[in-house]
Amino acid sequence: MKKFEEICLIVIDDIKAGRKKVGDKIPSIRAMAEKHKVSKNTVITAYNKLLEQHWIKALPKSGFYVGEDLSNTPMLNATPFYTGIDLLEQQMVNQSHHKPGAGRYPKEYMDKLNLERYLGQASDRFGSESAEVAHFDRGNGDPAGNVLLRGLLVDILSRRAMTVESQNVLLTYGTNHSLDLIIRHFLTSGDPVIVESPGYYPLFSKLELHQVAINTIKRTKLGIDANHLEALIIKSQPKILFLQPFAQNPMGTDLTSQNMAEIQALCTQYNVIIVENDPFLLARDDAASYFFNQTCPVIYVSSFSKTVSASIRCGFVVASKSVIKSLTRLKMITVINTSSIMENILNHLITSGALTNHLQALKHLSAEKSATAITQLNKIDGLTLYPHNPSGNFLWFRIPMDDKKAVEAAKNNNIFIAPGSLFFPSDPTYFALRVNKFYIDKTTVKFIKTAIFNHH
Incomplete structure (x- = not known):
């Protein structure tokens, strides 16, 4: 178990045991970090997760307090944490074979810039004394x-x-x-x-x-x-x-x-x-x-x-x-x-001129990927894409199921997707998925069609 999860469970245990009730103040970030000998960043991560799950609430210029009465709710470690910080981390380290939840362009498209060559030239300039x-x-x-x-x-x-x-x-x-x-x-x-x-x-x-x-x-x-x-x-x-x-x-x-x-x-x-x-x-x-x-x-x-x-x-x-x-x-x-x-x-x-050439190639590729991804996804009955700027990476559509359950189902199929609920600052008004058009492949389309829209 990660350190931030331990902090989460300490707070939840106090609430479930009745030691902390709705409206009671909980320790500050600094106090919690010092008491349990962890970094303040660890406590911040834990408190963010507890805020998103409504176990606690933050009051401006006052601190953190016990939020809703969730004393009969199962412990949080019974279900996976999945918050904005989790999504950010997953975009950096996720090893799934299919990654429509990614935020960036695929690495192979960016490697053509050969940045290592430019790093060498930049390093050479440290030793140069020329006016140039x-x-x-x-x-x-x-x-x-x-x-x-x-x-x-x-x-x-x-x-x-x-x-x-x-x-x-x-x-x-x-x-x-x-x-x-x-x-x-x-x-x-x-x-x-x-x-x-x-x-x-x-x-x-x-x-x-x-x-x-x-x-x-x-x-x-x-x-x-x-x-x-x-x-x-x-x-x-x-x-x-x-x-x-x-x-x-x-x-x-x-x-x-x-x-x-x-x-x-x-x-x-x-x-x-x-x-x-x-x-x-x-x-x-x-x-x-x-x-x-x-x-x-x-x-x-x-x-x-x-x-x-x-x-x-x-x-x-x-x-x-x-x-x-x-x-x-x-x-x-x-x-x-x-x-x-x-x-x-x-x-x-x-x-x-390398950047200009790179961007021209990227724009051409982006337009192609937009057309291909939109064509594939539009074939799924019930899936309606929002209007899309082909300069960007993302496509957005509503889904008929809890998007966090969709995330877990995708994970079991070696697919990483981004649940729409994480993009709402408060409770989502509908369920949706954000997908990166550069990572739309046959496996991803089949999963969306069968597991999410239930078309077999």
């Missing part, structure tokens, strides 16, 4: 990130109708690092925010860790209802609206220009910051952001990790110069700086 490579940092480097790479990003964004300067760009270790910096800077315990439901599950975990008040707006195949959004803004008075307008994770859908105009007008009127997450920027050919050059305050987040390589931990934030300055200082406090070696590899990829 004088931009390569030998120390901690510019705290905002590699100067050349930020300049190259300015050019990339300008070709996508987004006019910025290098002082508007901060390099990070990826989208999740960017989101963490934004949350730390703008939000404190109890602050209200709005997130999409279903939406990006790692974001929910970060907000919960900071005990932020999460309000949800439904994301449907048609987008976001502007009337519902306005009512929610008036009621909750959020500081931030977190959005993924294009190729959304998990649904794979886009917001229409009209819908984005409605959202932009509301956020301008009520002074709500839009944090726009765009992981598939480099896989798209259209404008980078509808919102950025508008009148509402916007922070734009993207990454190289999704479309170049998961091992290239490099993302970026684009915002006003004052916001970038504040986030840069926070970056220095938390991680000192990002990796000059990784950033220099990206310089090589961009300036040599």
Whole structure:
């Protein structure tokens, strides 16, 4: 049994034995870690699982308390844990032969970049004294990130109708690092925010860790209802609206220009910051952001990790110069700086033309995989796919059974799938699956058809 599971069972045992009742306070993360000689991260993982199972609840600026009366519920270790953290871990280590639950492109498609060759060139530059490579940092480097790479990003964004300067760009270790910096800077315990439901599950975990008040707006195949959004803004008075307008994770859908105009007008009127997450920027050919050059305050987040390589931990934030300055200082406090070696590899990829060639091949392959996966899945009676942006990886559809039971059935068939319920920040309103189109094969299609939709 893992350490976090032991912590879960300690709390549950106290509840089931009557030592802790509904409303009673449970030890803080620090106190629990010290008492049982485990790390705070272990306790955080345990408490997140207990929160998702409703054994406990978090009250802003107060702590953790016993939640619903679940004293007659079987112990949690009787059924598998399956939370957002589990899904993230499974995407990294899962050894199933079939992996439609994966988040990234298959490794064989990314290996063609031959990153090892560029790593060697980047290493060679450490020993070079030529003026040609004088931009390569030998120390901690510019705290905002590699100067050349930020300049190259300015050019990339300008070709996508987004006019910025290098002082508007901060390099990070990826989208999740960017989101963490934004949350730390703008939000404190109890602050209200709005997130999409279903939406990006790692974001929910970060907000919960900071005990932020999460309000949800439904994301449907048609987008976001502007009337519902306005009512929610008036009621909750959020500081931030977190959005993924294009190729959304998990649904794979886009917001229409009209819908984005409605959202932009509301956020301008009520002074709500839009944090726009765009992981598939480099896989798209259209404008980078509808919102950025508008009148509402916007922070734009993207990454190289999704479309170049998961091992290239490099993302970026684009915002006003004052916001970038504040986030840069926070970056220095938390991680000192990002990796000059990784950033220099990206310089090589961009300036040599290798990245352009890679992305063109990836776009062509992505379109092919979209067509193939959609054709295969549309043959299953009762399965209706949501609209799909072919630049993204994900397809989304509702299913007629508990999606966590579907996960266990898939596991028994050596298939790794992602249950839709993990993408809802609160109780799901329906059961669904998110599948990665690059991993749709005959075995996966047969499983979905027979085990989930019961067609034999």
